[in-house]
Amino acid sequence: MTNIDLNVNKARIFCEKKGARFTTLREKVYALLLQQDGAIGAYELLDSLKLTESAAKPATVYRTLDFLLEFGLVHKLESTNAFVACHHFDCNHPVQFLICDSCGEVQEIQSLGLKDTLDKQAMSVGFKVAKQTIEAHGTCAACK
Amino acid sequence: MTNIDLNVNKARIFCEKKGARFTTLREKVYALLLQQDGAIGAYELLDSLKLTESAAKPATVYRTLDFLLEFGLVHKLESTNAFVACHHFDCNHPVQFLICDSCGEVQEIQSLGLKDTLDKQAMSVGFKVAKQTIEAHGTCAACK
DNA sequence: GGATAAGTGTTATTATTTATCAGTCAACTC
DNA sequence: GAGTTGACTGATAAATAATAACACTTATCC
Structure with missing residues (x-):
C-alpha cells in the first residue's frame, strides 16, 4: 500500500x-x-x-x-x-508555509510560537485574529 | 493642505x-x-x-x-x-497586515520580532526566506 | 537635435473564481 | 421499501483578476 x-x-x-x-x-x-x-x-x-x-x-x-x-x-x-x-489534518495545528521559488517545493511548518506572536501583536492594538495567512518565499535547503 | x-x-x-x-x-x-x-x-x-x-x-x-x-x-x-x-515607505520595515472582516479596515503593523521569528523558524529547516506574506483576518478594535 | 529608454495607449487573451439551475444520489422517515 | 429531504454533481455562463504584445509618445542623456 x-x-x-x-x-x-x-x-x-x-x-x-x-x-x-x-x-x-x-x-x-x-x-x-x-x-x-x-x-x-x-x-x-x-x-x-x-x-x-x-x-x-x-x-x-x-x-x-x-x-x-x-x-x-x-x-x-x-x-x-x-x-x-495537508498530511496531518487530524492534529489541530496552526499552519505556515515555506515555498521554494526555485524548485516549487512547499514545506508546511506548524509553529505555535509564530501563531502566538502574531495573535499577541494584533491583540496589542485591539485586533482579534480569526485566521492567519503566513507564507514565506525563498530557497529551500536542497536548492541552496 | x-x-x-x-x-x-x-x-x-x-x-x-x-x-x-x-x-x-x-x-x-x-x-x-x-x-x-x-x-x-x-x-x-x-x-x-x-x-x-x-x-x-x-x-x-x-x-x-x-x-x-x-x-x-x-x-x-x-x-x-x-x-x-503604504504611509511609511521611507522607513525600511517588515510589514504585516490586520484585515478587519467586519469593516474592511486594513491596519499595517511592522513587527521586527514577527519577521525574525519566521526567518528563524525557516532557517531551522534550512530554508532561506526572501519574502514574507503575513496577513491576519479578524475583528478590529472598533468593531468589537 | 537625435538616440535611447521609459512610460503609456490599445487590443486581446489568459487565469482564477463564482453563480445558477437542473438532475442525481444518499440517508432518513414512515 | 416508497417517498421525502438534503447533499452532491453536471452543465452553462459569467464575473473577477492578471498578463501579453505591439504601437505610440515622452523624458532623458549625449
Whole structure:
C-alpha cells in the first residue's frame, strides 16, 4: 500500500468521524493533490482530474476544493493561488508555509510560537485574529 | 493642505531621490489608494481612475501598481487580491497586515520580532526566506 | 537635435473564481 | 421499501483578476 493510499484512508476515516461524505470525486482530487510535490493550481488540477473524470469542469474542482479546505485536508496558498494537500489534518495545528521559488517545493511548518506572536501583536492594538495567512518565499535547503 | 497631499508630496520626493519618475498617472493612482479606508481591488481602482482618466484600462492600473509595489508605496494583500497604500515607505520595515472582516479596515503593523521569528523558524529547516506574506483576518478594535 | 529608454495607449487573451439551475444520489422517515 | 429531504454533481455562463504584445509618445542623456 502506497503512502498516498495510507493518507487517503486516513482522510476517509477522518471524514466519517466528522459526518462528512468522502465521495469518489473528493477522494480522487485529494489523491491528486497528495501525489503532487508542491502546490498546484486549480486548472492544472482540473487537467489531471479530467484524465479519469472527463466531465470535470472548473466548478467541479472548486467545489471539491471548498470541501477539502473546509475540513482542513487541503490548504490554499494565497500568494500563488495554488492548493496543497495537508498530511496531518487530524492534529489541530496552526499552519505556515515555506515555498521554494526555485524548485516549487512547499514545506508546511506548524509553529505555535509564530501563531502566538502574531495573535499577541494584533491583540496589542485591539485586533482579534480569526485566521492567519503566513507564507514565506525563498530557497529551500536542497536548492541552496 | 490635506493629509493625502502631504503623503503624495512625500512620495514624490521619495521617488526623485530614487531616480524614479512619479508621473501624473502614478500620482493619481497613489492618491486614490491613499484616500481609501481599506484595501481596494484593481478593477475597483480602475473605475475610480476612469473618472479622471477615461482612457484607463486594466493594463494601465496593473502597470502603475507594479511601479508602486516595486518602490514600496503600495502593498498587495495576497489573501484578498487587493491593494493598499503604504504611509511609511521611507522607513525600511517588515510589514504585516490586520484585515478587519467586519469593516474592511486594513491596519499595517511592522513587527521586527514577527519577521525574525519566521526567518528563524525557516532557517531551522534550512530554508532561506526572501519574502514574507503575513496577513491576519479578524475583528478590529472598533468593531468589537 | 537625435538616440535611447521609459512610460503609456490599445487590443486581446489568459487565469482564477463564482453563480445558477437542473438532475442525481444518499440517508432518513414512515 | 416508497417517498421525502438534503447533499452532491453536471452543465452553462459569467464575473473577477492578471498578463501579453505591439504601437505610440515622452523624458532623458549625449
